[in-house]
Amino acid sequence: NAGVTQTPKFQVLKTGQSMTLQCAQDMNHNSMYWYRQDPGMGLRLIYYSASEGTTDKGEVPNGYNVSRLNKREFSLRLESAAPSQTSVYFCASRALHSNQPQHFGDGTRLSIL
Amino acid sequence: GQQLNQSPQSMFIQEGEDVSMNCTSSSIFNTWLWYKQDPGEGPVLLIALYKAGELTSNGRLTAQFGITRKDSFLNISASIPSDVGIYFCAGAHNQFYFGTGTSLTVIP
Numbered sequence: 001n002a003g004v005t006q007t008p009k010f011q012v013l014k015t016g017q018s019m020t021l022q023c024a025q026d027m028n029h030n031s032m033y034w035y036r037q038d039p040g041m042g043l044r045l046i047y048y049s050a051s052e053g054t055t056d057k058g059e060v061p062n063g064y065n066v067s068r069l070n071k072r073e074f075s076l077r078l079e080s081a082a083p084s085q086t087s088v089y090f091c092a093s094r095a096l097h098s099n100q101p102q103h104f105g106d107g108t109r110l111s112i113l
Numbered sequence: 114g115q116q117l118n119q120s121p122q123s124m125f126i127q128e129g130e131d132v133s134m135n136c137t138s139s140s141i142f143n144t145w146l147w148y149k150q151d152p153g154e155g156p157v158l159l160i161a162l163y164k165a166g167e168l169t170s171n172g173r174l175t176a177q178f179g180i181t182r183k184d185s186f187l188n189i190s191a192s193i194p195s196d197v198g199i200y201f202c203a204g205a206h207n208q209f210y211f212g213t214g215t216s217l218t219v220i221p
Contacts, residue, residue: 106154
């Protein structure tokens with residue numbers, strides 16, 4: 001049981017390049033989330049998908065787009081990467097029931113030069 | 114966005130000592146969660162709390178859901194080197210909000 005799988009694990013981009021981060025979960029969870037983690041700032045929500053077919057903005061959505069491809073997969077796209085988007089990105093999923101805990105992937109470490 | 118105040122920011126303790134950390138919020142939550150993050154990995158759930166006043170243990174870890182529903186505490190007893198990592202609290206009321214983490218270093 002892999003849980004939440006993120007690819008790639010590491011990536012270096014140049015400013016202005018585009019990139020899609022992939023996330024897949026095998027727990028049959030309805031909700032999926034993308035966070036970024038920066039030093040001293042904890043986890044900040046970028047976008048989430050409460051269920052298949054829906055997506056909503058979180059706290060820091062600017063510069064990002066998402067696609068809920070199917071129930072398993074939720075991708076995060078940077079159309080034109082900026083140095084301020086250098087961060088560690090985490091995908092999470094959880095079951096439908098209210099306030100069930102989120103389960104996290106191991107993260108994608110993204111550096112933008 | 115919602116702010117969770119987590120303290121302390123960092124702790125350096127001797128192996129065998131007990132550890133206490135807490136989270137406070139200006140808002141009421143229905144759920145409090147505690148996660149641990151090891152270097153290079155994602156947060157892993159330690160304890161979930163769903164009722165005000167609830168006290169739950171997971172091995173040497175004990176967490177409590179504050180009576181006011183605005184705070185939560187995590188205690189680790191008899192710390193060991195593998196307890197090293199960053200501990201995050203999260204409060205939930207429709208959405209999840211995370212604290213900024215407590216970095217724990219255990220000195221053998």
